[in-house]
Amino acid sequence: MNLAEFHSEAFQQFVLDHLEEDPALLLLKYQGKTAFDLKAAVHQIAARKKADKKLPSWAQDQRLIFPVSLSIEQSSSEETAKFKAGIQAGGTFLDLTGGFGVDSFFIGRKFQKAIYCERNEELAQVASHNFEILGPGKFHVFRGDGVEFLEKSQEQFDLIYADPARRGKGNQKLYKLADCEPDITANWKLMESKASKILLKVSPMLDISQAIQEIPEIQRATVLSVKNEVKEILLEWTKEAESQELSILAVDLGASEQAFGFSPEEESEAKSLFGEAEKYLIEPNAAILKAGGFKIFGERFSLKKLDANSHFYTTEEFPLDIPGRVFEIIQEISPKKAELKKQFPKGNVNVILRNYAQGANEFKKKFGLKDGGEDFLIGTKSPSGFKVFWCRPVKS
Incomplete structure (x- = not known):
């Protein structure tokens, strides 16, 4: 990805002028007529359209760059990222699976130091660019495997966050934690040894009881929905928790936030x-x-x-x-x-x-x-x- 292309005045003006137009038609109409990469410009227009409702504040910021469509589809929305940002604050935050960087940004800005890890070079490049605009000097970007970073790190983290990839070969969807990448179950003891708190974002299709069987140490499971549509499940572990018993919280981020909590024993x-x-x-x-x-x-x-x-x-x-x-x-x-x-x-x-x-x-x-x-x-x-x-x- 050539970031210099994105900073050119002609490129940015083209994106700004054609935000309301059909990306496919733009490719046909302007093919061979621009001095910049037309496909890259049209991609930014299409991506901003996708992000308009999901990430409104980012979609409106013309300085930001957007990655491939799948990364936007799989990223958290602004609403759910802000909810997660309210779970913890502190000194050092580590995101093992940074992706587009939405959760990294909203959670990380609550910490004194935020570390983002991502194996995909293009995603890491996009996130690094956006972080310098949204929070200059705040975020440390590691371009590589988050688990490998954790293994080599001598730091203790106030919060370790992971959103493991949930698609297997042939785009097959995966719902067991052990089948995702990275395998959180195989790396749990490593994470536990270096964190005061662990927060996992997992598939809304995940069976909570199955997840607890895979990681019995989980103390809270939060089912998070937006306007009555389940978006994600959050699994939490805290080293200094008062209780090791599992609690379940169902939260809907609608016109007003509604929460309903209970324990498996109560049910x-x-x-x-x-x-x-x-x-x-x-x-x-x-x-x-x-x-x-x-x-x-x-x-x-x-x-x-x-x-x-x-x-x-x-x-x-x-x-x-x-x-x-x-x-x-x-x-x-x-x-x-x-x-x-x-x-x-x-x-x-x-x-x-x-x-x-x-x-x-x-x-x-x-x-x-x-x-x-x-x-x-x-x-x-x-x-x-x-x-x-x-x-x-x-x-x-």
Whole structure:
């Protein structure tokens, strides 16, 4: 990568002038007509488009350089990086798997010294350039394997962070920690010996219980979602922790941050009260469902559950400050074409089916429905069998 190219006035002006245009069309229109690398300029335009919502402050900074698209897709968002930055502050921070450098930057600026490691030369070059703009002199860049750096380092770190690569041969997705690169399980004792705290970002598809089996020392697992979509799972270990018992935290970064914490023991000992649907249906946040807080959620908010496997809850009284979506039931509705056509003549209704006789796509195709509008059809199993409820969301 020729960084001098990116600093040329013509290159930067071209990117700035064409940010709203189709990158593919720009390649065709300006091929052979520029004194700079057109492909590199068009790539920057495409990358900024991808980063516009995910990394808004970086996308708006014309001085920054963006890497290949996959690195942007796999990087943390600004929201989730800022959340992680609130977990720890201190003297020295080490990122073993720096990548694009988003987490390195947001976490590292809370520390007196921040070290970024990355084996990919181009990514390390991009990150080094961006760090000097965002935090001049703050970040130390090591271009090489983070585990090798750690093995040779004589330092003790307040925080060691890693986001192991989760794609195998043929772009296969990997969900066990031992299958990722680097293998955190094989290097755990090394990390533990040189850190006061370890923070791992792992796949949202990871089975938390499987991760704890692989690394029993983990003390906290945080399921992090943004606007009710699970984005990542964070695993924490602290040397001086008051308790070595596992705690689970489900956090949603929506309009307002919602958090729901529990222990595996609390979930195991909680009792579910089952019943037919009352005035309101409640769907817990996606982070809570991923975290497995099924029984404790109902018990803590005094809710009845429709079925052990439905994960919909109900109450007669409006639930305040609940970490989930609340729907008011208009009526139970018969899943027959004539009835659905009568109630939704244009076919616009949002469909949620869980623990139901068929899937949502099959249901919509069968009855000529498409998601849209304010109304919802929620299908699930209750004590008396499969039911479909016509509902409208209510703001908590």
